[in-house]
């Protein structure tokens with residue numbers, strides 16, 4: 001578990017600037033929600049937090065991202081280390097569909113070349129599936145393909161896969177937007193349980209969800225063609241009940257976006 005501190009983050013796609021000097025501290029052991037209307041740069045900001053933005057051709061950025069005080073963009077640090085320590089769960093569940101549930105969970109580990117005994121792997125698979133709230137549903141069918149699970153179960157499998165490499169931070173980009181309300185509830189419960197051991201940053205369009213799962217909220221806005229920036233951030237209760245900026249009030253109460 002670690003704090004993540006973004007300092008002065010600006011981002012571009014080609015010539016187009018989409019984020020302007022965004023600074024945000026995401027505290028260790030808390031859930032931070034990134035909220036704001038479509039296109040204001042939330043996903044771009046999230047992807048900068050684990051060095052995925054640089055995978056897009058023509059994309060660039062400025063600023064620092066400190067993981068417990070160390071800049072993940074420092075030239076002495078490897079990209080793969082940043083992505084292992086700062087995991088990501090995407091909008092659409094993306095398990096390897098033909099791979100077994102068991103192998104899906106340990107697939108990240110295999111990529112990093114870690115060697116472990118069968119017994120250790122069995123323990124890890126159980127631990128991660130339990131933490132992701134999926135163990136009881138799949139314990140008797142670990143050899144079945146990941147693609148045979150329901151959408152909500154696939155998303156929890158993706159969470160288990162992320163946990164297997166023992167990340168310190170978990171980034172979630174609208175993890176429930178493709179799920180039904182029951183599966184959404186289940187993921188939200190999982191987030192509540194995971195935050196005891198991994199710092200969580202979640203992008204969500206759902207204000208009720210932000211209110212339910214997060215400790216702190218950051219409200220992003222890109223007004224009239226300007227790059228996205230944070231209007232206001234703070235404890236979720238204050239952002240919803242007593243925001244300082246009228247634009248925050250209007251957004252969280254559904255008046256725009």
Ligand SMILES: Nc1ncnc2c1ncn2[C@@H]1O[C@H](COP(=O)(O)OP(=O)(O)OP(=O)(O)O)[C@@H](O)[C@H]1O
Nearest residue numbers: 013018036037038039040041042043044045056205
């Ligand atoms: N791969 C890309 N190439 C060029 N422009 C992009 C790319 N990805 C995003 N953008 C642009 O960057 C801006 C910010 O997009 P981003 O997806 O970060 O916003 P967002 O707030 O996450 O939106 P949404 O809530 O709709 O997902 C948008 O104007 C978008 O069109």
